[in-house]
Amino acid sequence: MGPFRIHLQTSLPAIARFFRTHYAAFPLYEEASLADFHIRIERPRNLRRWIRPQLLFFLDDYRPFHPYPLQMAVPLFEWGLNWCIAGHAHWALLIHAAVLEKHGKACLLIGKPESGKSTLCALLMDRGWRLLSDEFAIVDPGSGALLPIPRPVSLKGASIQVVRNLAPRLSVGGFCRNPALDEEMAYVVPPPDAVRRMHEPAEAGILVFPRFQSGRELEAAAVPPSRAVYALAENSFNYNILGPEGFRLLGLLVDKCRALELSYGEGTGVLDWFDTIF
Amino acid sequence: MKTNRYDGDQTVLFHTLSGDLHILSPIAEAVLDILGKTPAAAPDIIDQVCNQLDLQRTKDLENQLLWLLQEMDESGLIERAAP
């Protein structure tokens, strides 16, 4: 998947199904060796195998999470893989952002989960933007370019219906209910074209900080470079691990890109706005 | 040793020792600039900052500066030498 090779062992049909639908376009390798992450997702051998059944996620022999309910198999895999990447891929600078490319330039959507960036990501994908990632901006330390990892786009709650309404061509699956938040979750299948081009990096062109608010008028405000550097650092998984080099890469990004805070409400006006940025 | 980044009206400072990011106001920058050369006593610093930035030396400003110096001491950006 992009720069990573995953070795997954699991006996769960739900995950196998998810792989067939959502990872169909990704190459499969014969050898399990030299995977970046050896992941196992299994049911425990104790009572929790049957009573309020649970799932365990392992990276090699390490179990980073508490057990998850069985119905959360797919999110457990996706979040677990996110954790593996965020916790180990310190050869690159990792920023919590959705990344899409058009006309040779990449747009980063940076913000908290409720900012609407995943919804925007899915809708822009439908409009022809090439998906690089809905979760990680992977900044190559040598070139400063963004490396793709076009995995399924995660949607929660109301955004699932929004995406199905506005982008009916997209394939949405992997449904489940998160009992903790009483919220539905689903995943959009990444476009085969994005997957096919997953080894094509992209130059960063613009940093967008989306802020969704119901009823809000569309407004794009410039973010001064100092605030942009700070905000990127805040949203970086491993900036503190990369230290001085992380700071240098952030500076490069901010030098290269315009930074805008985008406030928007319902309606497709925001998607039209994205057409104008490059 | 610190790595700086200058933009517009605010500098973002990467403090190498702590790995912390600081957004510096012109006043904080002036303090670092002054202390970067030689250590100085608080009243002295206040004087120089007012001169450099052309500020009126009010009681309020003095208090704020003293508080700032303490903040910067706690952040490790500067250090209070023996009293």
Next chain:
Amino acid sequence: MTVETLLAALSSPRVIRSFGEGEWDRILRVARRNNLLGRLACLAEEEGLAGGLPDRIRRHLSAAVRLADAHRRAVLWELDRIRWALRDVSGPVVLLKGAAYVAEELDVARGRLSADVDILVRRGDLPAVERALLEKGWEPVKDSAYDQNYYRKWMHELPPLRHRDRGSVVDVHHNILPLTGRIRIDSDLFFQSARRSKLDGYHVLSGEDMVLHNVVHLFQDGVVTGSLRDVVDLDALLRRWGQSAPFWKGLPARAGRLGVMRPLAYALRVVRRLMGTPVPRPVLDVVERESGAGAVVRRFMVGAMERALMSGDLCGAGPLAVLSQGFLFVRSHWLRMPPVLLVRHALSKSTRGLRKP
């Protein structure tokens, strides 16, 4: 066994040139599991061996080097803040273990992934030290599993103190040998041999005491309480201090004085066998003779200890990998906007449902 290959690679990094893909895959995972990936990666980088490797492998090594460097920076920052907090405390502060290795820029510090700081102070200074740290933002680790009174009375340290904002932990000791009741060691002995650290405001143990502290952490009462990483550390410490002849003369004598001859005897055997550490034969003889453990018992113990230490292989049940990066990963984060003048920032990224280390 992959662990053996790993140890061979740590002793002679050049062997990694001959590794195939499958071997790399296993070595990386076993190294990570035994908290030795940082060291392997640093050695590979320093000997210029990373260049010819496939991208995928180079990235893992590069990530490990960066992570180790982040830990080193974190330790130095912690030491700076502790020194700052203890400015007005007059007694000596002796750095122990990883913090000492980093402060003295010893080879053993390379690739270590630990950001906890252990310090030794005089018993009489404990109240002042505790007060100063609590005042500057540290607080006792809240853990229902331990009892503060127990800690103060029977262990040789205060309860661990965690910094409110940074999340880093400092362990304050007033003695460094287990008080098992057999021999009460006057901690003054350690202060007498301690010397000034390269780092302002601190002292460090003598080379002999550093080694013996490692040994005591590795084996207690004939049981393995340390890890493979501790054996690797011991090898590095012995190679460093063992460059001077007086060290080898002083080590057995010191061990006798501190009553730790037996653990030293086991440790020297184990580290020689696992890492090929050059321990002079006469020293080994003296230590083993003085330890009072007969040859048969010793062989048995050493065998059992090696098995315990090597259990972190891929196929074994093994110890859980120590992801001490957790400290850096979930470092506390806040954005303060004070009225006028300064904004400060420190970082965190916390993930849903993450277990506490």
